[in-house]
Amino acid sequence: MKTMKLAAFAAMALLLSGCGPEEKNQQSIKMWVAPNVTQEVYWGEIVKEWNSNPANRKVEFTPIPAAGSSEEAIMNALASGTEPDISTNIFIGFARQLTELKQLNDYSKMPGFQALVETRHMGNAMASWKFDGQQNVIPIYISPIVYWWRSDLLADYGFDHVPVTYDEIYTLSERMTQSHKGYSLQITSGKNWWDRWFDFVPLYYAASQGSPYIQNNKATFNNDAGVQTLTFINKMFANKWTSYDFTASDDPLAAGTVLGAVRGPWDIDRYHKQFPEVLKTIRIGQMPTLTGDAEAATMADSKGMVMFSTSKVQPDAWKFIQWVYSNPKNDLRWLELTGMPPAREDLQSNPVFKSYLQQHELVNAIASFVPKAVPPAPITKTVEVQRTMTQMIEKLVFKNSPITEVIQASSQEIDNTLGQ
Missing domain, CATH: 3.40.190.10 (Periplasmic binding protein-like II)
Structure with a gap:
């Protein structure tokens, strides 16, 4: 009798809790x-x-x-x-x-x-x-973060392949300057912190053979690869071969305002619907480097x-x-x-x-x-770190600050942020 009462009590408890034995198991x-x-x-x-x-x-x-x-x-x-x-x-x-x-x-x-x-x-x-x-x-x-290039426009400037070295992009840019038509490359993806995943970080990975830019809570990009990356970015802006003012609503690659830009695989369907003729001209290219190394890394x-x-x-x-x-x-x-x-x-x-x-x-x-x-650095303060990177680039673009100065200041600020 006692056992029956306990069983009945348990059944009532399950009923009141809103689930029977079978439902609970499911x-x-x-x-x-x-x-x-x-x-x-x-x-x-x-x-x-x-x-x-x-x-x-x-x-x-x-x-x-x-x-x-x-x-x-x-x-x-x-x-x-x-x-x-x-x-x-x-x-x-x-x-x-x-x-x-x-x-x-x-x-x-x-x-x-x-x-x-x-x-x-x-x-x-x-x-x-x-x-x-x-x-x-x-x-x-x-x-993988890669460049999309307009093969039709590259051909107009004597390129039958996508540029893979800094010097090739400089040559292309100089030819465009002579024709006074747009820019060669959208080198920065925007002004938000996450945009550094689509410009500085993959360019640094390419220059450094995939070496980390943050390690043991310390910035590690104050090195030859970091200087190469910022030198490339700085030269493009200093010569007005690119712009920092493309808005989110613009698509300069589709418009032909630039010949190359970072786009993602998610853009293929968008281009197929909005710019099908442009999509036919697109060729995929690696992150450019000093030597054009075919095994150059990029960001995932x-x-x-x-x-x-x-x-x-x-x-x-x-x-x-x-x-x-x-x-x-x-x-x-x-x-x-x-x-x-x-x-x-x-x-x-x-x-x-x-x-x-x-x-x-x-x-x-x-x-x-x-x-x-x-992949990007596995750190908990990604937003703060990449805002610092954004400020580093903006000091180059708008203040013409020396590369060694901005890279050292950015690295120190990141070290302070990650050391807190």
Whole structure:
């Protein structure tokens, strides 16, 4: 009788809590994804297929809630205890911050981790995302930062190839000056802190063979590679071969105001819809260097997936992640929908991707740079550091400050910021 009463009491407690035994066991995996239409379509397809198997714990995904940024939305959720089990759209600096706050699971401790790394051919990418001895992020994609060039306009100035050295760009710029038509290159991407990911950082990586610009909480770009990079930027502005005043609404490459500019794989679809004739002229080029080294590095614009340490369904969430990234057909679908190269080193050798890449010449050209793409510094104060870099460039452009002076001052300010 006592046992029956206890059982009845337990059943009543579950009823009052709003879930019976079966419902409790069916707690879903909560997932947040980037608030982006194509990525939501992708995850919709993936989740639907996963959920179609009754043996799988169901996944429920929603876009990261609206806020000032994805990072702000996630931090608010962590503060209120409403965070999901897993989330995409995590950049390396934020991942470092979440790791220091002990909010993320270490994937390397999960069963089958190394097998997944090998199956997806993402060993180099995972190594780049390792910090504090942990692997807290599965990188989803790697979009190498590259230049798009107008081959039709290059031909007008005697170039049958994209420029790869500083001197070639100087020659091109001088020829344009004589014709008084526009600028040769959009060398800076904008005035916001994140724009340094698309100009100074990739140019420095190219000049330094991929060496870090921040290491052990110290700026390391006050060196020959840093001076080369700023000398190139400074000469372009000093000779009025470029401009700092392109607005966000402008597309000087499409308009022909410049012959070359950094654009991303996400721009291919936009150009296809808005500037289809221009798109036919586009050729992909590396970050220029002093010598035009064909193996020059660049920056990887990359985001990844994390699992929060508070998740109550970690084994099943991990099974879902393994299922997604163990099948190259899922990465192919990602590539088809987003145009952004998946974070794997076998894109151009794996037959799964061969047909797509053959039919999409620009994506294939961009994908060729994936092995040379290095993620930005894994630091928690990315905004402050890159605002300092912005001020460094503006001192060159507007104050004609000596290169050695601005690079030393910027490095010291960054050291002070990261040492706090």
